[in-house]
Amino acid sequence: MLILGADVGVTNTKTVLVDRQGEIFATMNRPTLARKGRDAMIERLILTLKDTVKKAGANMKDVAGVGIGFAGPLDPGKGIVFNPPNLPEWFNVPLRDILTQKLNMPVSLDNDANLVALGEYWKGAGRGAKSLVCLTLGTGVGGGIVLNGKIWHGAGGIAGELGHMTVVRNGRRCGCGNRGCLEVYASSRGLVSRMQELLNRKKTVKYDKITPEGIGKQALSGDKLAKKAIRDTGITLGVAIASLVNILNPDVIVVGGGISKIGNLLLDPIREEVAKRAFPKAVEGLKIVKAELGDNAGALGAARSLMLSLNV
Ligand SMILES: [Zn+2]
Structure with missing residues (x-):
């Protein structure tokens, strides 16, 4: 078949x-x-x-x-x-x-x-898990929740809009009409804005054009500002993910999308923040990992x- x-x-x-x-x-x-x-x-x-x-x-x-x-x-x-x-x-x-x-x-x-x-749960980073939450960091922040092998849709089919959790009260305006959504800070555009903010503060412009890939490359070669931009993005993600961990207590959190390719420079601050904020019992068996299946x-x-x- x-x-x-x-x-x-x-x-x-x-x-x-x-x-x-x-x-x-x-x-x-x-x-x-x-x-x-x-x-x-x-x-x-x-x-x-x-x-x-x-x-x-x-x-x-x-x-x-x-x-x-x-x-x-x-x-x-x-x-x-x-x-x-x-x-x-x-x-x-x-x-x-x-x-x-x-x-x-x-x-x-x-x-x-x-x-x-569901794909990551079946064949990717979530293989063998009971429940999983997946965040995809792209132009926006997509999300999906799999509980006991099935997608959680909610009453009206809207569940899993993880990018639109409010993380900053009265924060920056989001495309959904709200303010302070995770997507505004943790999407590729969010990372670029953070980098721009840090550069403006320093009043030094080192990059012709700031791209998420460029920030990743700079960070891997040791650039402090790029590392900080990624770390701040990770911390904001960690704040949001800690709430998800306390609410759903999943086995695995999968982080995918373009920015996730940066790897531990992004994942470590997420892990630290979740460990700080979520219940120890929920963090104990939790894995926070990069997506595996790509396209x-x-x-x-x-x-x-x-x-x-x-x-x-
Ligand atoms: Zn939003």
């Missing part, structure tokens, strides 16, 4: 074809071409899924179903995409039913960040989510 998983991003779509054990037979990474409009984008997704199966030398009739990860907000229960901020043509689209009909097989739909968490996490999680929906 084979299962398809797709992580449909605004820019790129990643797919995997796996078996029930999660062994990968083919992967693809193609531009989503969102600018061509909604219907063309759906047709392109279908073609990419079919091409993934072809690439593995398999047949669509061997595929048990397709799991789809998509930008939220969406309703995983009803399979409807509401109104993702970067896809203006998408408004209340019943994507799951459209794909079920066109592909003639079971389809599941979930928030892309939730599926990254495939979301598509693998999507495949797993389809399996859970079919009970296989």
Whole structure:
């Protein structure tokens, strides 16, 4: 039995074809071409899924179903995409039913960040854990909560928006309309802003253009300001994660996304802050680790989510 998983991003779509054990037979990474409009984008997704199966030398009739990860907000229960901020043509689209009909097989739909968490739980840094919280540090901060092997969706499907925990009362304005959200401080943009603040204070400009990668490189080569910017970002993350640890008491916290590649320079201050703030009993068995699956996490999680929906 084979299962398809797709992580449909605004820019790129990643797919995997796996078996029930999660062994990968083919992967693809193609531009989503969102600018061509909604219907063309759906047709392109279908073609990419079919091409993934072809690439593995398999047949669509061997595929048990397709799991789809998509930008939220969406309703995983009803399979409807509401109104993702970067896809203006998408408004209340019943994507799951459209794909079920066109592909003639079971389809599941979930928030892309939730599926990254499920992918890491299944095949990545969370293997063997009972429960896991995953934070993905990119342009924003995505999150997913997996409890006893299942994504925690909450009453309205919104659970896991970890980037929008308030960490600074009356802090900087966030894209969600609130102030002081974790995302404003711990996203790649947050790290760059912190670095800019530190540079402004020193009134020395050493960098032509500040990028998260540049800060990482500078820090690894011993630059004090870059190290401090990363450390401050880690401390803010640690403050937020300590609350998650006290609330959920997970086995594993997975930190993924571009900035996480910096490694222990970021993870150590998180660990220190969590150890300081959370209950010792909750910290004892806790692992705070880097994500392992990279680009495939979301598509693998999507495949797993389809399996859970079919009970296989
Ligand atoms: Zn926010």
